[in-house]
Amino acid sequence: MKVLVADGVSPKGIEILQQAGFECVVKDKLPAEELLEIIPEFDGIIVRSASKVTKEVIDRAQNLKIIGRAGVGTDNIDIAAATARGIVVINSPGGNTIAATEHTMGMMLAMARNIAVANETLHKGEWNRKKYTGVELRGKTLGVVGLGRIGSGVATRSLAFDMKVIGYDPYVNEERAQSLGIKVVSLDELIEQSDFITVHMPLTPKTKGMFNKDNIYKMKKGVRLINCARGGIINEKDLAEAVKSGHVAGAAIDVFESEPLAANSPLLGVPGITITPHLGASTVEAQIGVSVDVAQGIVTALNGEPVSTAVNMAPVSAQTMKVIKPYLDLAERLGCTACSLADGGISEIKIKYNGGIADVDTKMITIAVVKGILNPILEDKVNYVNAPSLAKERNIKVKEVKDKSVENFANLITVSVVANGKTQTVQGALFGDEGRIVTINSYRVDVDPHARILICPHINRPGIIGTIGSLLGYANINISGMQVGKTEIEGTSMMVLTIDNEIPDSVMQQIINMNGIFDVKLVNYNVVK
């Protein structure tokens, strides 16, 4: 497999990919036209914020399976287009948090004490102490907008500077804010009360231009603003005007509406505005962190396993992933079995979790079941990214039911599919890390769901098993395992044969035509993974 490293990342991640057997092509500052030209040959791509993975790039990327963002913000990637194609998008949510937090603190101090401009003018020979008198942070009110990883890090560090910290984040609860030692206020209150305001949220239609001329002049005269999050959260033109007017005493900006910063940017050359070229994540430590994070994610994803840092899949914590991981393969095999049992289009999938597994977040296991059901019937490769949307597209209802009670097993997964009004049910359990099918349509079995199995409910009378055995033998099909499952239904049994070869349709037809056979279904697990 080939991975394109489009923006410069630490070699540590590239080493991980190479050790895992991937070929890496490293480019720095790859022009957009060249990216379009070479992308078809790659299975994976790693970018920072510079390269844009647009729909056009994704449409041309016929082999692409994963996009790794060596950083947090994925606004340079068309996630909807990637999801539609089943391409996993992963990022490194925490790899550069400290770097961006510390850069924000640095920008706040540099702005308050005129460090950047004093440095620049002193290098030109100007010894100007009076002009660059600053303000202290101590006792000032800092308004933090967005109390996620970086916002909360800035908040707690600013408390150490004896600032009064208030915060606004509509998605963070009071307890979380209290644990940070700050007061949560409304946006209007934050705007009115703050001496410094720093923003730490993603750029979304809601946050774009969230600070503009309509609310900047409601801020205290002499307010200082910091943006180390995303360009455009504070309207650049309005900010430049407000600094020039003296209403805003200073601004410290690391990120811009358009990057690299355009020569005609309204921010350029305005005294009081401190700027850095998107350096928030640029520390040695952060760059190693994000590079290793995405490389490990790419190796995991290209091995067909879900990645906890995928942004276009249901989020699952690393802790939950550890618990659910052994169930994923079993879930997919149960799905594959249920799909093979169904006659006609499936309209509903019901997954029931019994036992301790009912206590954990089972979203990903449910997706694995759906993946197992759809993979044998769809042309497209179904994966953890596109399975939910493909089910939705086909109007298949997916239901999850949980019940902590369980008999005979520690944990039990029951998958039922409804097709043409008929329900087919298969149950599985884990024994250690090994998944087994334990019932098929209420017949008790103990089946290893690998290779191929033939499921054959029949009348429980002498001769049937022998006849099928001979029939397969004549067709040169080897049987490597056999189970006969019992049920409460009197006089019937279910034969489950593990077979080593493909079965021609003609042989299947002969089995179906046999007297005493109710049905025969072949499950081919080769499609799993």
Ligand SMILES: NC(=O)c1ccc[n+]([C@@H]2O[C@H](COP(=O)([O-])OP(=O)(O)OC[C@H]3O[C@@H](n4cnc5c(N)ncnc54)[C@H](O)[C@@H]3O)[C@@H](O)[C@H]2O)c1
């Ligand atoms: N300058 C850099 O180099 C650099 C480095 C890392 C991250 N970033 C950027 O910093 C930002 C924050 O990153 P993070 O890791 O803390 O993200 P995060 O997801 O941990 O936190 C974002 C927070 O913003 C909040 N939020 C969302 N919409 C909001 C709104 N309308 N008003 C107020 N709060 C809102 C969310 O509830 C969340 O708590 C992102 O934009 C990220 O891309 C920049």
Ligand SMILES: O=C(O)[C@H](O)COP(=O)(O)O
């Ligand atoms: O979203 C991020 O992680 C930061 O903006 C860093 O971007 P970069 O990787 O281009 O420095």
